[in-house]
Amino acid sequence: MTLEINLDQHGPAPQVQFLHNVRSTENEVNTPAFALRKFITFIAGGEVFAVDMEPVQEIIRLPDIVRVPLAPPALKGLSNLRGRVLPIISLRSIFGFAEMAYDEANRAVVINVGQPLGFVVDCVTNMVTVEPHQVEAVDPIGSSVDSGLLSGFIKDVGGHAMIMVLDLSKLIQREFSYLAAFTKRPSLDCLSVGSHSDVAINAKANLMANDELKLVSIHIADQEYAFAIDHVQEIVQLPDTVMHMPDSLPQVMKVMTLRNRILPLVSLRRMFSLPDKALDEKNRILVLTWQGTSIGVVVDAVNEVMRIGKTLVDPMPSLLFDGGNMADIAEICRLDNGARLVCIIQVHKLFNHSIIKETLNSLTDRVEKTVANSVNAGLQEPADDDEQMVVFRLDKEEFGVPVDSVQEITHVPNELRQVPGAPTFIEGVINLRGSVLPVIDLRLRMRLPRVERSSEQRILVFLIDKLRTGFIVDQVAELLKVSRSMIELSSPLSIQHGKLLTRTANISPQKRILQLLDTSHLVDDDELKSLASIGS
Incomplete structure (x- = not known):
């Protein structure tokens, strides 16, 4: 089986033919080919490591990562790999190296350890073939790296004086003991690993990718513009039916629904103060995403998807940069x-534009009212193959809870009333129609940093063991029907994670991963007693 090195994280990746960049020893020694060992080598924190080829499934660019609360520090989050949820693990974190901002050289080495895991490395360097006797024992290693996570080392191969061979079973057992127990269970979902005899890595392809930008070019009023393809979720035609958004700004043309999501449509012509033009069959909508939020940008036409060298890109001349219409x-x-x-x-500048911010805030309020009315008024049963979820955000990530677990949604008051002697995990209480409601900050429950109160925050009210309790979230996003075929059991990454975040909704068409909470485990038995005493 030939190893696939996937250099494109968006959609099905083109197959890339890789070339050997080291001489194989198979034709130079008398050792039988079946006895030779093959390794992928890579760099992390300035050190050179290797892993055995056999469990390596592919090497990919770093995908979008959804952070996971209550997980070990080395787990950077979850990603979507062609419809499967892939945990992403930082080798820098495991070995105590300083974390660095990711760049074009970073790769994730996908390895099957009972289930596929993606290990983030600084860069992949080579594939080497060695004789068994070239893999030496661990004891002689004089290195700052924890030798307990190594199975041996290789000297003077592939242009490196010393390569440390990782012992993946020890690494998983030490860093992810809860996951290690889980991966020992038989599973039909584990991807198969085939022969590794025809593997090679083309270092030149990696270097070329690092020096290129991949753009979607568009036309607006006879001028050509482009967006980085990383932020273009999809390109669609104008729908037959769009909805008017009351009290919207002139730049916001309409709103549309796209796969159960409400999407504001923004005219780039109007954003750039260009004259309006009647819409026709050439117009397209680019669905842009930034930090979990999406908008639809209406353009005159889509030109092409192109790769260009970074040497062809210059800063905007200061004479043309007026800080107004050209600020993006x-x-x-x-x-x-x-x-x-x-x-x-620049997509991030576009999303930070006051017009876009005001539009998204207005739309959030309308969606939230719809969700709240639906929750409070009662909902029809979803189809048997769907689950209805209230989707909310903590920091940049999306979470979901079954709609029937939500009693109601309410605003966070300016001040929460403090209760003398109350446990520290309780933020305070509010008066909810004559009843005392204890309130907990869900961020702190998820071991996320505390943030200042904002107008977007809401309190989700759950009934836990017959006790109503409120949990503060950053934002309520939408009410969403999720096909049960998209929901799978989460790999338990810690005891707390295994109890609370039991399932994951992998919505591949939208490139979204929802972490689904089991609200019955938001508080433990002792905390329930404290809450009951306050509520009474």
């Missing part, structure tokens, strides 16, 4: 020997 454009790329200029729109 910071770079220009020069194509066709300078005859073709493409302005690159």
